[in-house]
Amino acid sequence: MKIDNSLPLEYSTGQNQINILGFWIFIGAEIMLFGTLFAAYFTLVDRTGNGPTGADIFEIAPLLIETFVLLTSSFTIGLAIHAMRLGKQKAMMTFFGITLLLGLVFLSVEIFEFNHFYHVGAGLQTSAFTAILLTTLGTHGAHVTFGLFWGLSIVLQVRKRGLTPETANKSFIFSLYWHFLDVVWIFIFSFIYLKGLM
Amino acid sequence: MDYFDRFAVPHPSPAIYVSMVAIGLTVIAIIAGLTYFKKWGYLWREWLTTVDHKRIGIMYLISALLMLFRGGADAIMMRAQLAVPENTLLDAQHYNEIFTTHGIVMIIFMAMPFIMAFMNFVVPLQIGARDVAFPRLNALSFWLFFMGAMLLNISFVVGGSPDAGWTSYFPLAGNEFSESVGTNYYMLALQIAGLGTLMTGINFITTILKMRAPGMTLMKMPMFTWSALVTNAIIVFAFPVLTVALLMGTMDRLFATNFFTTANGGMDMLWANFFWVWGHPEVYILILPAFGIYSEIISTFSRRNLYGYKSMVGSMVIISLLSFLVWTHHFFTMGQGALTNSIFSITTMAIAVPTGVKIFNWLFTLWKGKIVITTPMLYSLLFIPIFTIGGVTGVMLGMSAADYQYHNTMFLVAHFHMVIIPGVVFAMLAALHYYWPKMFGFKLNEKIGKVGAWVISMSTLLAFMPMFFSGLDGQARRMYTYSESTGFGFLNMLSFIGAIGFAIGFCLIVYNIYYSTRYASRDISSDPWDARSLEWATHSPVPEYNFAITPQVNSAEAFWDAKKHGHELFTGEYEKIHMPNNSGVPFIMGCIFFAWGFSFIFGMWIPVIISTIGIFACMALRSFEKDHGRYISVNEIKKTETSRGA
Structure with a gap:
């Protein structure tokens, strides 16, 4: 394994560079995945059948908490990568931990929100609108859940093995994933919630 | 129970x-x-x-x-x-x-x-x-x-x-x-x-x-x-x-x-x-x-370089973009309105242009070439006319007004078989014969191969040409039978004979594999077709590390240049080679996915949950595992290369 010290740790080997490019292409596929879900959402948004519309069920308080928490977590994962580049493992771990914690808060609020939807009569089977709403939100939520476990396993590995080209590479790729989930949330916030509340 | x-x-x-x-x-x-x-x-x-x-x-x-x-x-x-x-x-x-x-x-x-x-x-x-x-x-x-x-x-x-x-x-x-x-x-x-x-x-x-x-x-x-x-x-x-x-x-x-x-x-x-x-x-x-x-x-x-390399690349890129802009032509008759249908008609027909460019590039490659008819080449030559029939009927189907006549008839079935079979199946069979010596170290028998190519291509025409006519006469696809008064009987019998021809053709290919495995000469060069690109520059069958020394490339046909124009493909000394380790995890994960899919199909939720956990456990295992691969030493490389006669 040739290590090029002129590059940041996460880019320092050939395999590392390949991993990062591969992950960007994966994000390309993810954009298509969420793009398709949004296309389906826009098609089905007014097809509410006998069920409620978005304006009937959306609540502003959990939405603001979710948005605030997730956007902050995107900032803290950025700080974690910055600390990693400075070689400060302890600071990096702290920011990583905060990120995952914020992710957990987001997820809890989302579960609470789903529960609320269910209780106001917007279940998965109610109408085409509720089905696509819950599927789109659920797909994002499933990504966050997966990210929590993934991030946790990276934290454990960095703690055990220190900052090596390999762990740095994994951490960096995780940060790309986490930022991406944030971008998707911005679209969900704007085009599902805000548009629905208007 | x-x-x-x-x-x-x-x-x-x-x-x-x-x-x-x-x-x-x-x-x-x-x-x-x-x-x-x-x-x-x-x-x-x-x-x-x-x-x-x-x-x-x-x-x-x-x-x-x-x-x-x-x-x-x-x-x-x-x-x-x-x-x-x-x-x-x-x-x-x-x-x-x-x-x-x-x-x-x-x-x-x-x-x-x-x-x-x-x-x-x-x-x-x-x-x-x-x-x-x-x-x-x-x-x-x-x-x-x-x-x-x-x-x-x-x-x-x-x-x-x-x-x-x-x-x-x-x-x-x-x-x-x-x-x-x-x-x-x-x-x-x-x-x-x-x-x-x-x-x-x-x-x-x-x-x-x-x-x-x-x-x-x-x-x-x-x-x-x-x-x-x-x-x-x-x-x-x-x-x-x-x-x-x-x-x-x-x-x-x-x-x-x-x-x-x-x-x-x-x-x-x-x-x-x-x-x-x-x-x-x-x-x-x-x-x-x-x-x-x-x-x-x-x-x-x-024995010529490919005509129009840049236009070949360009047309593929254009096809890839247009491929995302034509989907509605599969249901012109389902009521999107005239404007939508017209737009998708035009994008559909536009695909014929880059495809035509490719066809002409192949023809110009053949032009003044020293053509050698081998089995792979025979498939390629048969592909051009038969595929063109399929392609042209595709343009007919792309005209949304006319599509009301063709839609859901055997005409459509004939069209897509006439593009997929010469387009994809002939290509894959050609590739099978072409790359077989690189994969296994011996050639498939040329005589049986060529008979197979003729049988399969003629069966394509026999099986699918009649469908164009029965389709225009109104025979719907996916109907399990028809009455005698429709008069479709004769055309469908021709198709059936074509289908039998296909079966014979594919049996010939299997027989060829059996025959050549037993009798074909193992004493062939690593470049039996006098080919042009890098895959022919290494031994047949290919050693695990592919190339003992990473090749240096100067053109799109580096191997041809090395053979004819004195280009140095392999310079430098042997170095140890890094290779990945084998792993059973992908196979096991595949099996768990099978169990997951099977229980999902039947709505058996407990096995679904267990196998979902299994899938994530495999991913976690991969994440925590320390696997840095292995090295093939210079001595091992020398031994392999000498045994292959380098």
Whole structure:
């Protein structure tokens, strides 16, 4: 394994560079995945059948908490990568931990929100609108859940093995994933919630 | 016993019971054979755990040939049923199941793995790489495809076969009209195989962008590698659409949601749109690598460089973009209105332009070339006229006003078989003959090969030309019988004879493999066709590390330059080579995915949860594992190279 010290740790080997490019292409596929879900959402948004519309069920308080928490977590994962580049493992771990914690808060609020939807009569089977709403939100939520476990396993590995080209590479790729989930949330916030509340 | 009732076949027939027994006996025979010859260890060490792109390619190839026979058997049954009017060989339900699985098997589980086989085997060699970017992911891709294929193939003996057409349009594919678990099989098997294909897409784009030999700029890549790059880009952008569509379809069927139903706001046409937003690019995923193969073969056997390299690349890129803009032409008759239909008519016909450019480039490559007619070349030469018939009828179908006459008739069936068979199947058979010596170290018999090529191409014409006429006369596709007064009998009998011809042609290919394995000379050079690109610069069969020394590239035909113009391909000393370790995890993960899919299909939620945990456990295992691969020492390389006569 040739290590090029002129590059940041996460880019320092050939395999590392390949991993990062591969992950960007994966994000390309993810954009298509969420793009398709949004296309389906826009098609089905007014097809509410006998069920409620978005304006009937959306609540502003959990939405603001979710948005605030997730956007902050995107900032803290950025700080974690910055600390990693400075070689400060302890600071990096702290920011990583905060990120995952914020992710957990987001997820809890989302579960609470789903529960609320269910209780106001917007279940998965109610109408085409509720089905696509819950599927789109659920797909994002499933990504966050997966990210929590993934991030946790990276934290454990960095703690055990220190900052090596390999762990740095994994951490960096995780940060790309986490930022991406944030971008998707911005679209969900704007085009599902805000548009629905208007 | 009620619990097991769900696994019963809803529409049993003697043929299905015979198949059950045959499958059972085959499984027993395979297990007994492996045990008797003590091959379990060999199978596990050399194949099931391999991450070598060449072996994975060969496994794709074997799967594709197996599936070709499954899909072929379906085709023969269909043609036999339609050979005479009012035939009672198959009933309506059985016929529905057969045309459905014929379509799925041939496209997803025959044509796709055939292409993957050559992409896996050839692309890393053509770019001078040791393996793909993510070898273990590549193994996982294969096992996901394979398990998806197995899942679909057991459907007709466990629980019932899918029967709503390979397009599975809703509401027909919904619970109301498709009560059996057949369509669940469709949703889950395609989902699992599709995930594998998506990973292949990511893997090969990264490989081609990052792992080319020094000196090989993008515009110096061999044409097959270019076609693989464009194809994989289409895969990465098209397959997620299928993923979402299948997810929604699965939820409609198993969780009673209302995406595609006709009640509570559901929209059945949304499925048709999503299916074809994936489905039309899928057609180009099949055809572009085939075009790449033809480019390699035609230039090799014309002894000329490929005419119009840049326009070849440009037309592939244009085709890939247009492929996403034509999906509505699959349902012109379903009421989008004149403006939408006109726009999609124009984009559809526009695809004929870059495709025509490619056809003319091949003709100009042949022009004044020293043409050598070998089996691969014969397939390529037969491809051009037959494919053009299919292509031109495609332009006819693309005219939305005229499509009201052609839609859902045998004319359409004739069209897409006349493009897919000469386009994809001929290309894959050509590639089979062309790359066989590189894969196994001996050539397939040329005489049997050429007879096979003639039999298959003439059968194509015999089987599908009559359908153009019966289709224009109004014979609808997917009808299991017709009355004598329609007068379709004679044309359908011709098609049936063509189908028998196909069967004979494919038997010839199998016989050729058997014959050549026994009798062909092993004493051939590593470059038996006098070819032009890097894959012929290493030994046959290829050593595990592909190239002892990484080749230096100066043009799109580096190997030809090395042979004829004194270009130095291999400079420098042997160095130790880094290779990835084998792993059983992809295979095990594939098996868990099979269990996951199977229990999902039958709504058995506890096994679903257990296997989901199993899948994530495999991923966690991979994450925590320390696997830095291994090194092949200089001594070992020297020994291998000397034994191969370097």
